[in-house]
Amino acid sequence: MLVTRTSGDPLRVVASVRQEVLTMDSLQSFRTIATISDLVGRTLVTPRFYLLLVVSFGVTAFGLAVVGVYGVMNLSTRHRTREFGLRLTVGAQSRDIVRMVVREGLRMIGTGVLLGLVISFGLSRFLAGLLFHVSVTDTWTFAAITLLLALVAVLACYLPARKASRLDPIIALRVE
Numbered sequence: 054m055l056v057t058r059t060s061g062d063p064l065r066v067v068a069s070v071r072q073e074v075l076t077m078d079s080l081q082s083f084r085t086i087a088t089i090s091d092l093v094g095r096t097l098v099t100p101r102f103y104l105l106l107v108v109s110f111g112v113t114a115f116g117l118a119v120v121g122v123y124g125v126m127n128l129s130t131r132h133r134t135r136e137f138g139l140r141l142t143v144g145a146q147s148r149d150i151v152r153m154v155v156r157e158g159l160r161m162i163g164t165g166v167l168l169g170l171v172i173s174f175g176l177s178r179f180l181a182g183l184l185f186h187v188s189v190t191d192t193w194t195f196a197a198i199t200l201l202l203a204l205v206a207v208l209a210c211y212l213p214a215r216k217a218s219r220l221d222p223i224i225a226l227r228v229e
Contacts, residue, residue, distance in 0.1 A: 055070070055074065056089075057070055063088045063089075064086075064088070067086055071083060107180065115202065118165075118202060118206070119202075119205050119206065119209055122158070122161070122162065122165075122206045122209040122210065123209035123210075123212065123213070125161070126154065126158050126209060126210045126212075126213045126214070127212075127213040129154075129157070129213075130154055130213040130214065130216065130217040131213075133217070134217070134220065134225050135225060135226060137150050137217050137218070137220055137225055138220055138221075138222045138223075138224070138225025138226040139222075139225075139226065141220065141222040141225070142222040142226065147218035147219065148218070150214065150217055150218040151211070151214040151215055151217075151218045153214075154210065154213065154214035154217060155207065155210050155211055155214050157210075158206070158207070158209075158210030158214070159207065159210070162203055162206045162207065162210070165206075166199055166202065166203055169199075169202075170195065170199065173195070174190060174195075177189045177190060
């Protein structure tokens with residue numbers, strides 16, 4: 054193996070390096086000629102694949118979490134249409150309905166976030182080999198993802214809550 058440092062394009066000096074090596078030893082052969090960036094790229098293929106796999110699972114899990122929270126809150130508000138209609142008839146304001154539904158959603162989100170943080174801190178040790186220049190418990194990453202998930206989950210709670218608050222009380226009371 055021969056390593057040569059060059060300035061500029063490394064493939065330009067291949068012919069002259071080959072000629073110099075052959076003048077020193079005519080029995081030498083050249084099987085593979087590659088740049089350092091090519092060699093490093095080949096070395097990082099497996100870690101990059103694992104990183105892509107972990108990121109795709111993370112994005113999928115994030116999407117499923119958001120859809121799940123929205124689905125649960127939407128179904129919950131749909132099943133409580135009569136209750137909301139009765140509350141609105143008795144004198145509750147639309148903002149009271151929104152506040153009540155979002156508060157219930159926040160309780161679920163808080164429980165999920167705490168449980169998720171505990172589990173992710175535990176499982177992050179398995180990913181230590183794939184991380185470069187980042188600690189396994191990177192505080193900024195955990196805080197940013199937690200905040201992002203919480204904000205999206207609050208939005209997923211707010212949309213069904215707003216829909217429930219706009220019900221016509223008479224129509225809501227007739228719903229079976």
